[in-house]
Amino acid sequence: MADDQASLRAPGDGEAAPVATDAPPRAAAAEGPVRAPSGTKDVLSPESARWMDLVARFARRATLAGFGLALTPLFEEARLFHRGIGDENDVVSKEMYEFTDRGGRAMALRPEGTAPIVRAFVQHHPPVPWKAWYVTPAFRYERPQAGRYRQHHQLGVEVLGTDDADLDVEVIALAAGFYEELGLQRVELSVNSMGCAEDRPRYLAALRAFLEEHEGELCDEHRQRWRANPLRVLDCKRPQCRAVTEQAPKMVDHLDEACAGHFARVRRGLDALGIVHRLEPRLVRGLDYYTRTTFEFAATALEAAQNAVGGGGRYNGLAEAIGGDPTPGIGFGIGIERLLLACDAEGVFAVEAPVPQVFVVDLTGGEQARDIVAELRRAGIFAERAYDNRSAKAQLRLADRSGATLALIVGEKELAAGTVRRKPLRFGGDELDIPRDTLVAEMRLMFDPSLGPQPRKGSS
Numbered sequence: 170m171a172d173d174q175a176s177l178r179a180p181g182d183g184e185a186a187p188v189a190t191d192a193p194p195r196a197a198a199a200e201g202p203v204r205a206p207s208g209t210k211d212v213l214s215p216e217s218a219r220w221m222d223l224v225a226r227f228a229r230r231a232t233l234a235g236f237g238l239a240l241t242p243l244f245e246e247a248r249l250f251h252r253g254i255g256d257e258n259d260v261v262s263k264e265m266y267e268f269t270d271r272g273g274r275a276m277a278l279r280p281e282g283t284a285p286i287v288r289a290f291v292q293h294h295p296p297v298p299w300k301a302w303y304v305t306p307a308f309r310y311e312r313p314q315a316g317r318y319r320q321h322h323q324l325g326v327e328v329l330g331t332d333d334a335d336l337d338v339e340v341i342a343l344a345a346g347f348y349e350e351l352g353l354q355r356v357e358l359s360v361n362s363m364g365c366a367e368d369r370p371r372y373l374a375a376l377r378a379f380l381e382e383h384e385g386e387l388c389d390e391h392r393q394r395w396r397a398n399p400l401r402v403l404d405c406k407r408p409q410c411r412a413v414t415e416q417a418p419k420m421v422d423h424l425d426e427a428c429a430g431h432f433a434r435v436r437r438g439l440d441a442l443g444i445v446h447r448l449e450p451r452l453v454r455g456l457d458y459y460t461r462t463t464f465e466f467a468a469t470a471l472e473a474a475q476n477a478v479g480g481g482g483r484y485n486g487l488a489e490a491i492g493g494d495p496t497p498g499i500g501f502g503i504g505i506e507r508l509l510l511a512c513d514a515e516g517v518f519a520v521e522a523p524v525p526q527v528f529v530v531d532l533t534g535g536e537q538a539r540d541i542v543a544e545l546r547r548a549g550i551f552a553e554r555a556y557d558n559r560s561a562k563a564q565l566r567l568a569d570r571s572g573a574t575l576a577l578i579v580g581e582k583e584l585a586a587g588t589v590r591r592k593p594l595r596f597g598g599d600e601l602d603i604p605r606d607t608l609v610a611e612m613r614l615m616f617d618p619s620l621g622p623q624p625r626k627g628s629s
């Protein structure tokens with residue numbers, strides 16, 4: 170794919186310009202209807218109502234904690250991720266959605282949320298501490314399989330410019346509070362410290378010595394490959410490696426005084442806020458720029474192999490790795506699809522799409538409905554109507570199916586009298602006529618618009 174994109178490049182300065190191709194015009198109809206690309210998924214209403222609510226709740230929490238929304242491009246120069254995530258990482262070496270653009274540049278669709286935010290920080294040098302939150306699609310070119318998408322979605326936060334341990338606590342508390350708000354009960358927090366550049370070599374030496382001794386007991390893959398990156402053995406979920414690494418030396422026993430003090434303060438802070446957590450010495454990240462606090466939230470209602478619903482940590486070396494000044498940073502990312510699976514598994518956060526408050530039934534040709542829904546919507550009321558001049562029976566059936574609380578009916582008789590017939594569709598009550606003049610005011614009294622459209626209650 171990359172190559173034929175490049176061949177479409179315009180002559181001259183290399184900037185993209187509309188270019189005609191030699192390909193003959195295709196008869197789209199002959200190929201059948203266009204479908205979403207393999208490994209992607211459409212999210213439509215009513216399911217998308219959950220997404221709206223999820224993002225709104227996250228946005229509110231992030232805003233209350235001083236985070237501002239950061240919108241960065243979906244594609245970046247590929248070298249950002251080669252440097253910022255590392256070529257040894259599978260996400261970059263095997264799965265990144267890379268392409269050459271018409272200008273011949275190596276680009277990539279973002280595989281995750283952190284590197285672009287740090288790139289934006291380095292580029293714009295905003296005042297620190299800089300707190301940013303994001304919601305974004307993330308792309309991985311991998312073989313589509315159950316529960317794995319080429320485009321999935323992430324929520325997250327990043328903070329640049331301070332190493333204060335209290336901020337680690339704040340960031341973890343933000344995620345923990347979010348899971349709680351969704352109603353999740355079975356989310357477990359693991360924490361660890363990766364120390365600093367001085368601690369790491371001492372620890373790796375101890376780990377290597379240990380793995381050398383137990384080489385024969387490791388899983389097939391790691392018996393061959395543990396030397397390349399011994400930290401990855403700690404991450405291995407296969408039972409052979411799990412059994413060996415149970416006894417492996419722990420990073421936390423190899424921290425210098427400053428890193429040990431930092432981690433102790435983080436843990437005290439979590440305790441003080443009542444955030445239950447467990448030290449997991451095998452929770453590590455392979456790259457050098459990850460430092461100090463690292464953490465992961467696991468939804469135990471999901472299968473263990475794929476139950477991480479969020480994680481993050483400090484990356485005090487990342488800004489430098491992508492060409493900026495050394496700047497401490499910390500953040501976390503949450504995969505939205507996985508998080509919603511966890512909600513399903515626990516039977517929580519079942520958001521339904523908002524339904525109309527009133528449904529206008531116009532038996533006089535549609536102009537009354539046109540005007541009334543406009544007035545009601547202006548007043549903050551969720552008003553719906555039928556179209557195409559349907560029969561009275563058809564309109565009333567649509568009104569009923571819409572889930573609206575009330576139908577407002579205008580027939581020839583009401584039009585002549587200057588009234589609207591109010592017919593309750595849910596929760597009982599009498600039909601009555603309301604003067605057309607006071608209709609909007611009455612509806613405002615009935616449906617407090619400051620509360621916004623309410624989800625469907627009672628009967629479905």
Ligand SMILES: [Zn+2]
Pocket residue numbers: 364365366367368424425426427428429
């Ligand atoms: Zn240290």
Ligand SMILES: [Zn+2]
Pocket residue numbers: 387388389390391402405406407410
């Ligand atoms: Zn293994």
